[in-house]
Amino acid sequence: MLLRKWKDIPEFMKNEEVRKYYDILNKKRFSLILKRFFDIVMSMILLLILSPIFLVLAIWIKIDSQGPVFYRQERVTQYGKIFRIFKFRTMISNADQIGALVTTQNDTRITKVGEKIRKCRLDEIPQLINILIGDMSFVGTRPEVRKYVDAYTDEMKATLLLPAGVTSSASISYRDEDEVISKYVDNKHSIDDVYIEKILPEKMKYNLNYFYKYTLAKDLILCVKTIL
Template sequence: MILREWEKLPEFMKCAEVREYYKILSKKRGSLILKRFFDVVISGILLVILAIPMGIIAVMIKMDSRGPVFYRQERVTTYGKHFRIHKFRTMVSNADKIGSVVTVGNDSRITRVGSKLRGLRLDELPQIFDVLSGDSGIIGTTKKNLDFTGVSLA
């Protein structure tokens, strides 16, 4: 089942605003199931196709600078739910502690490989893992980030 039953929602969510949105989504359960199926199939195919290029990028990142290959970034949905996404690391390790949170033009914290990845938007490829896990979607809002799905609220 995609959505929890209304009675099983946390008490703080049982309000008029959520009820209205819940009714709309309840009528679209089939579409939500189809969307999730689409997300899993497409991201699975993309993962198979992109596995080798992603492996090469991972090696390039490790050769270019110290630190992890992936960067986890926290995002917030329209409804205030926090979730994290994967990206290839394009900046030096601990860049958030060295400078500002916002990256500007020729930021010295961006690595050589990171500059190329950003230019080609390849730093976004690991988000395929987030689509497979249900934290993100190929298109549009995901069921996990609607806050009142079968996934526990964290």
């Protein structure tokens, strides 16, 4: 969570666009320390409280379809670090090998139980583990797969100055992302193309604006908005 000195930032992130956002965060170092403290304490508390739900969902998933309880896809977080995200599996095994890296409306790879879990966003709960170990934060840019990060503009790379998040303003605004993607997909544009060209740039406007407005209090408000 701690912000590195500029000289220690990965070379692929060192550009004038990123420096602009770095300077903003550099003035909020103490707030970022509080942010990490909040992440540790709240993730521990929620993991304890929600442990019965973890057990019920795990059994439900195993009964419904073959495969592991958790989906462990590689994603990118702070400074370009690769980590494996924890999510309850809502699709058939090896779904990302037989289709796009994002889901669309009426995606046939989603299981019956997975559809119900996704509607309530319960598949995201295991990311509390990622928060506790420091790969993620409660609020921040949603972690993308390497393919999408490779398509980042110089300015978009600024989002990698902070850990990836479970929720954000972009996540709330694009909570029906699969439906939006479905509107653009056709014979000339694949799902991945639509995401990179249409969806990602719009989401990044919210993510980059977060740097200007960040305070711990506003993070708490975003968490409440997400639940609502």
